[in-house]
Amino acid sequence: xxxxxxxxxxxxxxxxxxxxxxxxxxxxxxxxxxxxxxxxxxxxxxxxxxxxxxxxxxxxxxxxxxxxxxxxxxxxxxxxxxxxxxxxxxxxxxxxxxxxxxxxxxxxxxxxxxxxxxxxxxxxxxxxxxxxxxxxxxxxxxxxxxxxxxxxxxxxxxxxxxxxxxxxxxxxxxxxxxxxxxxxxxxxxxxxxxxxxxxxxxxxxxxxxxxxxxxxxxxxxxxxxxxxxxxxxxxxxxxxxxxxxxxxxxxxxxxxxxxxxxxxxxxxxxxxxxxxxxxxxxxxxxxxxxxxxxxxxxxxxxxxxxxxxxxxxxxxx
Amino acid sequence: xxxxxxxxxxxxxxxxxxxxxxxxxxxxxxxxxxxxxxxxxxxxxxxxxxxxxxxxxxxxxxxxxxxxxxxxxxxxxxxxxxxxxxxxxxxxxxxxxxxxxxxxxxxxxxxxxxxxxxxxxxxxxxxxxxxxxxxxxxxxxxxxxxxxxxxxxxxxxxxxxxxxxxxxxxxxxxxxxxxxxxxxxxxxxxxxxxxxxxxxxxxxxxxxxxxxxxxxxxxxxxxxxxxxxxxxxxxxxxxxxxxxxxxxxxxxxxxxxxxxxxxxxxxxxxxxx
Amino acid sequence: xxxxxxxxxxxxxxxxxxxxxxxxxxxxxxxxxxxxxxxxxxxxxxxxxxxxxxxxxxxxxxxxxxxxxxxxxxxxxxxxxxxxxxxxxxxxxxxxxxxxxxxxxxxxxxxxxxxxxxxxxxxxxxxxxxxxxxxxxxxxxxxxxxxxxxxxxxxxxxxxxxxxxxxxxxxxxxxxxxxxxxxxxxxxxxxxxxxxxxxxxxxxxxxxxxxxxxxxxxxxxxxxxxxxxxxxxxxxxxxxxxxxxxxxxxxxxxxxxxxxxxxxxxxxxxxxxxxxxxxxxxxxxxxxxxxxxxxxxxxxxxxxxxxxxxxxxxxxxxx
Numbered sequence: 058x059x060x061x062x063x064x065x066x067x068x069x070x071x072x073x074x075x076x077x078x079x080x081x082x083x084x085x086x087x088x089x090x091x092x093x094x095x096x097x098x099x100x101x102x103x104x105x106x107x108x109x110x111x112x113x114x115x116x117x118x119x120x121x122x123x124x125x126x127x128x129x130x131x132x133x134x135x136x137x138x139x140x141x142x143x144x145x146x147x148x149x150x151x152x153x154x155x156x157x158x159x160x161x162x163x164x165x166x167x168x169x170x171x172x173x174x175x176x177x178x179x180x181x182x183x184x185x186x187x188x189x190x191x192x193x194x195x196x197x198x199x200x201x202x203x204x205x206x207x208x209x210x211x212x213x214x215x216x217x218x219x220x221x222x223x224x225x226x227x228x229x230x231x232x233x234x235x236x237x238x239x240x241x242x243x244x245x246x247x248x249x250x251x252x253x254x255x256x257x258x259x260x261x262x263x264x265x266x267x268x269x270x271x272x273x274x275x276x277x278x279x280x281x282x283x284x285x286x287x288x289x290x291x292x293x294x295x296x297x298x299x300x301x302x303x304x305x306x307x308x309x310x311x312x313x314x315x316x317x318x319x320x321x322x323x324x325x326x327x328x329x330x331x332x333x334x335x336x337x338x339x340x341x342x343x344x345x346x347x348x349x350x351x352x353x354x355x356x357x358x359x360x361x362x363x364x365x366x367x368x369x370x371x372x373x374x
Numbered sequence: 375x376x377x378x379x380x381x382x383x384x385x386x387x388x389x390x391x392x393x394x395x396x397x398x399x400x401x402x403x404x405x406x407x408x409x410x411x412x413x414x415x416x417x418x419x420x421x422x423x424x425x426x427x428x429x430x431x432x433x434x435x436x437x438x439x440x441x442x443x444x445x446x447x448x449x450x451x452x453x454x455x456x457x458x459x460x461x462x463x464x465x466x467x468x469x470x471x472x473x474x475x476x477x478x479x480x481x482x483x484x485x486x487x488x489x490x491x492x493x494x495x496x497x498x499x500x501x502x503x504x505x506x507x508x509x510x511x512x513x514x515x516x517x518x519x520x521x522x523x524x525x526x527x528x529x530x531x532x533x534x535x536x537x538x539x540x541x542x543x544x545x546x547x548x549x550x551x552x553x554x555x556x557x558x559x560x561x562x563x564x565x566x567x568x569x570x571x572x573x574x575x576x577x578x579x580x581x582x583x584x585x586x587x588x589x590x591x592x593x594x595x596x597x598x599x600x601x602x603x604x605x606x607x608x609x610x611x612x613x614x615x616x617x618x619x620x621x622x623x624x625x626x627x628x629x630x631x632x633x634x635x636x637x638x639x640x641x642x643x644x645x646x647x
Numbered sequence: 648x649x650x651x652x653x654x655x656x657x658x659x660x661x662x663x664x665x666x667x668x669x670x671x672x673x674x675x676x677x678x679x680x681x682x683x684x685x686x687x688x689x690x691x692x693x694x695x696x697x698x699x700x701x702x703x704x705x706x707x708x709x710x711x712x713x714x715x716x717x718x719x720x721x722x723x724x725x726x727x728x729x730x731x732x733x734x735x736x737x738x739x740x741x742x743x744x745x746x747x748x749x750x751x752x753x754x755x756x757x758x759x760x761x762x763x764x765x766x767x768x769x770x771x772x773x774x775x776x777x778x779x780x781x782x783x784x785x786x787x788x789x790x791x792x793x794x795x796x797x798x799x800x801x802x803x804x805x806x807x808x809x810x811x812x813x814x815x816x817x818x819x820x821x822x823x824x825x826x827x828x829x830x831x832x833x834x835x836x837x838x839x840x841x842x843x844x845x846x847x848x849x850x851x852x853x854x855x856x857x858x859x860x861x862x863x864x865x866x867x868x869x870x871x872x873x874x875x876x877x878x879x880x881x882x883x884x885x886x887x888x889x890x891x892x893x894x895x896x897x898x899x900x901x902x903x904x905x906x907x908x909x910x911x912x913x914x915x916x917x918x919x920x921x922x923x924x925x926x927x928x929x930x931x932x933x934x935x936x937x938x939x940x941x942x943x944x945x946x947x948x949x950x951x952x953x954x955x956x957x958x959x960x961x962x963x964x965x966x
Contacts (some may be wrong), residue, residue, distance in 0.1 A: 157858045
């Protein structure tokens with residue numbers, strides 16, 4: 058693996074009442090790499106992305122051992138430098154397409170302002186580039202879209218505009234937080250494919266958060282599995298999907314519905330709930346729901362963090 | 375849940391209301407002077423040990439008059455808001471539970487009443503009913519009906535589609551029963567909040583009417599009337615305008631703060647749960 | 648768009664119709680009718696009857712109401728028995744005073760409230776915010792007649808910045824006109840500050856929490872740019888409707904301020920008509936004021952809809 062575009066080590070986020078929301082999360086995205094994060098709702102996927110982007114709300118406290126973007130240390134920067142760097146090097150595609158674009162401003166006036174701010178060119182050049190990118194993301198009449206207000210576009214169109222906007226500064230990394238959840242099925246597929254076409258054409262690294270295991274399996278190079286604010290397993294797509302080593306990942310793989318499923322057998326589910334409290338403890342957080350729980354699972358875990366196929370489980374490791 | 379400590383504004387509101395309540399209660403047992411006793415030798419006196427808030431244009435003791443006036447202010451405030459809330463509740467509930475025709479008819483009438491700005495409606499009612507305390511209560515009460523019925527109406531409509539109401543209807547609960555035993559408990563916090571804020575508004579409206587000479591009539595005392603009487607002399611004796619205004623401000627501010635505080639605590643919490 | 652316009656127009660007409668009904672029938676309850684008021688209690692039965700007959704007071708109420716409406720549309724708003732003049736003339740004479748005080752006070756109140764409200768949203772929980780919330784509470788609680796008197800003592804009588812009372816028409820010099828309505832307008836404006844600050848503050852707070860603010864941040868825009876270009880734009884749109892409503896309300900609520908500052912406006916006329924039970928005058932004024940209220944609200948709604956054709960689309964939300 059080449060030098061990472063983005064590296065995050067030991068990232069912990071606490072709220073004002075000292076509840077740990079994500080704990081000791083480490084992940085990296087290499088050059089040209091496509092990394093997927095999976096996990097249930099509330100597992101800390103979005104929180105991790107927001108921590109990287111500097112979008113955590115003010116009452117949350119971020120603490121990390123290392124956070125670099127394209128070789129630059131984000132932790133050492135003041136907020137303004139961090140914002141500038143992120144603006145130039147990361148493109149973000151949100152889940153919710155309704156309010157991410159300002160409803161009262163034409164696309165033309167908001168799509169290129171980051172481009173100008175980054176000093177890439179004039180307003181005119183920005184608009185020309187935006188039109189090109191809109192065409193690239195599959196919009197047939199970029200000029201009309203440029204002159205529209207977001208409310209005049211469909212959800213799929215808005216998401217394409219968001220993607221084009223994320224690409225404006227030729228980012229090193231695109232972070233996409235469940236970019237297709239708010240869209241209907243057919244548009245979902247189109248938008249997903251668009252992402253990975255762009256990935257192949259421009260060699261942009263992608264960090265994709267999703268519930269959709271099948272999609273991640275098809276497109277991603279590596280997979281990070283999150284549970285209760287921790288990374289429980291990380292490895293190449295093949296390792297994680299074909300040889301899952303953490304019992305939570307195994308359970309996840311089993312609950313994917315398949316087309317050839319016997320309709321009379323009820324869908325599987327993982328019993329129990331994701332723990333909300335005490336996420337900072339050093340013993341296994343999945344122990345209570347684990348079918349394979351041993352006495353040593355209640356003890357502090359000793360994990361070798363350096364292995365390529367990482368798993369937060371003593372029984373399997 | 376969090377923020378168990380009551381907010382500063384609620385405490386301030388309660389303190390201000392207590393001041394007014396205390397003035398009112400004490401007035402039944404003890405007054406510094408007879409509020410109607412005139413003392414022409416001692417007109418426009420500045421505050422002294424004998425007259426804590428000075429005397430007015432007839433040499434009457436201002437503190438005594440303010441204390442007596444607090445009775446009518448609270449009485450008018452409480453009664454008119456009660457009248458308004460009660461009628462508003464019934465009208466709003468009937469509108470919300472009735473068929474589409476009656477519903478839109480009632481709401482159109484309410485809209486019509488809402489279109490009268492400020493104290494215009496109250497003034498018009500005074501023109502019909504005549505001046506005086508009881509008529510002020512009626513006029514302000516009617517003035518309060520639309521906002522209460524709007525509130526009740528929208529809350530019932532909001533609740534009507536909720537599952538437990540549908541369930542209650544499915545096992546044969548009539549509309550009256552549904553409103554009283556299923557919807558009313560949910561509405562209570564917002565009604566209480568509205569009630570408290572409305573008292574502030576009612577006191578202000580009463581004193582405005584009295585200031586215009588349309589509310590409480592002499593020789594009874596009212597804060598608004600005291601200010602109205604002070605108006606002719608205020609340029610020469612500014613002090614007589616201060617005390618009644620401050621007391622009025624304290625009363626209105628107190629009820630408003632309490633209403634806002636209750637709104638934050640009761641209503642927002644209710645929404646969250 | 649045309650559909651919204653039609654719907655809005657129709658509901659305004661409905662409200663006006665209801666208002667005219669309410670006004671007419673409430674005022675019909677006044678003890679003693681117009682004929683009695685004109686001739687006094689000493690009048691003979693025959694002359695009363697004759698006047699009633701000629702005024703149409705013996706017809707059924709519904710017919711009377713119909714006649715009244717028809718006359719209104721013809722421009723005949725009745726005549727005042729105390730002034731002995733047509734109601735329309737009386738109202739139109741006094742309209743400029745009330746109108747200019749209303750507009751002037753909103754011109755003062757809106758920018759001040761916008762500034763304070765937006766600043767206090769930007770610096771939530773800071774001393775600025777505490778200050779603005781105090782103004783919010785005081786503004787709604789302070790009785791305008793008391794504030795008016797205090798201001799009169801301080802700024803007019805002692806500091807002599809403004810004339811104590813009286814009104815100078817614009818024809819006698821625009822500056823002295825402004826000078827004469829300045830103090831009443833300021834007092835009215837302070838009464839409006841409470842509601843308006845609250846409005847701007849909450850709408851700015853909402854804007855700051857929107858996703859497009861995060862979008863701006865991720866694009867690398869500075870906080871200042873994000874606030875000016877994105878947040879402010881949506882924060883000033885929402886209050887427009889309420890500002891319209893408040894202007895309308897204010898228009899009908901100038902009676903107290905006109906009384907204190909002795910301004911010859913519609914409010915004074917209203918007070919006189921209530922005191923003297925001049926029914927036709929009162930009917931005319933009440934209907935005129937409510938008509939203005941409904942009209943201003945309608946115009947505001949249409950303006951907002953026209954300025955922002957997307958509001959209706961937007962509420963459609965996601966597809």
